[in-house]
Amino acid sequence: MKFIVCVKQVPDTSGKVAVKADGTMDRASMATITNPDDLNAVEAALALKDANPEAKVVLVSMGPPPAAGMLRELLAMGCDEAVLVSGREFGGSDTFATSQILAAAIAHLGLEDDDIIFCGRQAIDGDTAQVGPQIAEKLNIPQVSYAADLTLRGNTLTVKRMLEDGYMTIQTHTPCLVTCIKELNTPRYMTVRGILECDQKPYTVYDYETLKDEPLIEPDTIGLKGSPTNVYKSFSPPVKGAGVMLEGCGKETVEQLFAALAEKHII
Amino acid sequence: MSTFVNTDPNAFRGVWVFCEQREGELNPTDFELLSEGRKLADDLGVELCGLLLGDDVEGLAKELGGYGADRVYVCQDPRLAHYTTDAYTKVICDVVMDKKPEIVLIGATNIGRDLGPRCAARLHTGLTADCTHLDVDVAKYKEFLKSTSTLDVDGMKFDENDRGLKMTRPAFGGHLMATIICPRFRPQMSTVRPGVMKCAPFDQARADACVVELCPVSLDVSDLRTRVLEVVKEAKTAVDLIGAEVVVSVGHGISKDVKRGLELAQALADTLHGVVGASRAAVDAGWLSADHQVGQTGKTVRPRIYIALGISGAIQHKAGMQDSECIIAVNSNPDAPIFEAADYGIVGDLFQVAPLMVECARGN
Numbered sequence A: 001m002k003f004i005v006c007v008k009q010v011p012d013t014s015g016k017v018a019v020k021a022d023g024t025m026d027r028a029s030m031a032t033i034t035n036p037d038d039l040n041a042v043e044a045a046l047a048l049k050d051a052n053p054e055a056k057v058v059l060v061s062m063g064p065p066p067a068a069g070m071l072r073e074l075l076a077m078g079c080d081e082a083v084l085v086s087g088r089e090f091g092g093s094d095t096f097a098t099s100q101i102l103a104a105a106i107a108h109l110g111l112e113d114d115d116i117i118f119c120g121r122q123a124i125d126g127d128t129a130q131v132g133p134q135i136a137e138k139l140n141i142p143q144v145s146y147a148a149d150l151t152l153r154g155n156t157l158t159v160k161r162m163l164e165d166g167y168m169t170i171q172t173h174t175p176c177l178v179t180c181i182k183e184l185n186t187p188r189y190m191t192v193r194g195i196l197e198c199d200q201k202p203y204t205v206y207d208y209e210t211l212k213d214e215p216l217i218e219p220d221t222i223g224l225k226g227s228p229t230n231v232y233k234s235f236s237p238p239v240k241g242a243g244v245m246l247e248g249c250g251k252e253t254v255e256q257l258f259a260a261l262a263e264k265h266i267i
Numbered sequence B: 001m002s003t004f005v006n007t008d009p010n011a012f013r014g015v016w017v018f019c020e021q022r023e024g025e026l027n028p029t030d031f032e033l034l035s036e037g038r039k040l041a042d043d044l045g046v047e048l049c050g051l052l053l054g055d056d057v058e059g060l061a062k063e064l065g066g067y068g069a070d071r072v073y074v075c076q077d078p079r080l081a082h083y084t085t086d087a088y089t090k091v092i093c094d095v096v097m098d099k100k101p102e103i104v105l106i107g108a109t110n111i112g113r114d115l116g117p118r119c120a121a122r123l124h125t126g127l128t129a130d131c132t133h134l135d136v137d138v139a140k141y142k143e144f145l146k147s148t149s150t151l152d153v154d155g156m157k158f159d160e161n162d163r164g165l166k167m168t169r170p171a172f173g174g175h176l177m178a179t180i181i182c183p184r185f186r187p188q189m190s191t192v193r194p195g196v197m198k199c200a201p202f203d204q205a206r207a208d209a210c211v212v213e214l215c216p217v218s219l220d221v222s223d224l225r226t227r228v229l230e231v232v233k234e235a236k237t238a239v240d241l242i243g244a245e246v247v248v249s250v251g252h253g254i255s256k257d258v259k260r261g262l263e264l265a266q267a268l269a270d271t272l273h274g275v276v277g278a279s280r281a282a283v284d285a286g287w288l289s290a291d292h293q294v295g296q297t298g299k300t301v302r303p304r305i306y307i308a309l310g311i312s313g314a315i316q317h318k319a320g321m322q323d324s325e326c327i328i329a330v331n332s333n334p335d336a337p338i339f340e341a342a343d344y345g346i347v348g349d350l351f352q353v354a355p356l357m358v359e360c361a362r363g364n
Helices: A036-051 A067-077 A095-109 A131-138 A192-200 A251-263 B028-044 B058-065 B085-099 B112-123 B138-148 B204-209 B252-271 B280-284 B315-319 B350-363
Strands: A002-007 A009-011 A032-034 A056-062 A081-085 A116-120 A143-153 A156-163 A166-173 A176-180 A203-206 A230-235 A244-246 B015-019 B048-054 B071-076 B103-107 B127-131 B133-135 B166-171 B176-181 B188-192 B211-214 B226-233 B246-250 B275-278 B305-309 B326-331 B344-347
Touching: A002 A036, A002 A067, A002 A095, A002 A131, A009 A067, A032 A036, A032 A067, A036 A056, A036 A067, A036 A116, A036 A143, A036 A176, A056 A067, A056 A095, A067 A081, A067 A192, A067 A203, A081 A095, A095 A131, A095 B112, A095 B127, A116 A131, A131 A143, A131 A176, A131 B112, A143 A166, A143 B085, A143 B112, A156 A176, A230 B138, A244 A251, A251 B344, A251 B350, B015 B028, B028 B048, B028 B058, B028 B103, B028 B133, B028 B188, B048 B058, B048 B085, B058 B071, B058 B204, B058 B211, B071 B085, B085 B112, B103 B112, B112 B127, B112 B188, B127 B166, B133 B138, B246 B252, B252 B275, B252 B280, B252 B305, B252 B350, B275 B280, B305 B350, B326 B350
Parallel strands: A002 A056, A002 A116, A056 A081, A081 A203, A116 A176, A143 A176, A244 B344, B015 B048, B015 B103, B048 B071, B071 B211, B103 B188, B127 B188, B246 B275, B246 B305, B305 B326, B326 B344
Antiparallel strands: A009 A032, A143 A156, A156 A166, A166 B226, A230 B176, B133 B166, B166 B176
C-alpha cells in the first residue's frame, strides 16, 4: 500500500514579485515555497499512513534540481521516500505533457491496487487545476477532485467533494487519484526526529534515461515538442488609466467622492 | 512516435459550449459562454452548438438557443443525472469525436475544472484554463493587443488567414498575460471562469429557431468507477459576489479590529445594496469564508462599484476585480498598489473613512 503525493515547488507569488526587463517573471530571484494545496495532499497521505502504518508515503515532484530542498522538508514531515523527476527533455512542458511525465514516473514506481495518488487542487503559479485529473486519465484510474474530507475502508474511498453551493459525497475504489483543498486538513510541522532522519530516507532522481522505456514517454508527448499548447504572445497586464487621488480623508473628502459618483450617475 | 487522429484542422468545424446543469437547472455561466461563443462562431462563419448532458434535460435546450446556440446536442440518460467524471468524460469524448467541433468552451466551475482536463487528456488536445479573452479573428486580436498591451503590434508579423483560437489568460498570479494557442490538435479547448464573459440578452426568436438534437449515449459498467452517494446543497446564506452590483471588500487593513472592520463593511454594503467580499489575506486569516474571496484564486467580479477597504492590492486580487466599472480604494498606505487600479483613492484609516462613507451613502 502506497500513498503517492505529487508536489510542486512554486515561486511565492504572495510576496513582492520580480519582473525582468522583458516582462517575464524573474523566478531565480524569488523565494520558493511548497505549493500550498500540495501540503494538504501531503497531510492527507500522512494521516492515512497514521491509520495504516504498513503503508508508505512516496513524494513525486517534477522540477529543476533545487526542488530537492522542498522534498527534504516534506520527508522531515514524515514522508518515507522522494522522487524528483528532472531532465532537460522535460522542460517547456504544458499541463498535458507534465501529466504525461508524472504519470510515467508513477507507472515506473509501480501503481498497485491499494495505492492512492494525492495532488493539491491547483498550483499558485499556473492556477490551472489540470495536472491532477490528467495524471488520473493517463493512468486510467478514477479521480475525485476538490476533496474536503475522506475516509478509507478496505479499498473503498469515500470523499466529500466540494461544489460552489454545497458538496457531493462520492465513493470510489483504489487505485484512484484525489485532489485536495485546504478545508481537508491542517498540515503538520516537521519534527526534530524527522529532520534528523530525512537525509537517510530514499531519494531518487528520475531523468529521461530512467523513464524513456515507459509507454507514456514519447518525444512527441513530452517537453515543449509534446505540448499541445504553446505560448503565442505574452505581455504585461494592462495598466488602468490613472484614477483620482482625493485630498485628505475627512468628511469633506468623502462628500466630494459621493458628489463625483452622483455626477457620473454611478450612484 | 505516436499516431494521432485529431491533427487535421480542416476536419473540425464549429464552436461548442459545454452547458452545465445541476438538478435540472442551467448554470448562468452557460449563457455567458454561449454569448462569447456566438461571437467566435460568427467570426468563423460556423454553427454555435450547446452540449447538454443530464437525465431528462431536453426541455432545457431551447433556452440555450436564446443565448446564441444554433443547435443543442442533448445526451440524456439516468446515469448522467448527477455529474460523474467518468460518465461525462466518456459521453462528451464520444460526441466530440463523432461531430468534430474545432472549439470547445467549458465553464471553470468546480465541475468544469474536473471535466475539462480529463476530456482534453483523453482527446489528446490542449486545454487552456481560466481564459479572460478569446479571439479567432486576427484583426480583432490585434485590436485587443493594441488596447491592452504595450506591444508594438504594427511591427509584428501575423498570419492574416489564421483562424486558430487565441486564448488569453493571466499567468503567474496575474503578473503577466499570456495568449495561448493549440495549433496542432483539435478541438481547441478552454475553460472560462464564471462572471468573466458578458452575457447577451435572451432572444426569444433565436430560442424558437434553435435545433435540438438528441445524441445516443453509450455507457458501460466499466466506464463508471465513481458513485455519487448524495448531493447536498448547503443552506448557508450564499454570497452572490458574481451577480452583485456593489461589492465592499476588506483586507488585511481590518486586522487591528476585525469585528468592527467587518461591521463597517457590512453596513456600507447594506446601504449600497451590495455584498461583502474579501482579499486572500482576509480569507486566509479566517475572518471571512472562502466564498467571499475576490481574486485569481477566488472569484472574478465586475460590479458597478467595487470598494476596497484596507486591501493592499496584490496582483492576485486585482486580477479578480480590475474590470469593475468604478473602483474606490481606501488604504492608509499611499504606496499601496490598489491605488493603481482605483478610479478614486483615499489615503486614510478605513475605521475613520468607512463610517463617513456609510453616512454619505445613507444621505443619497
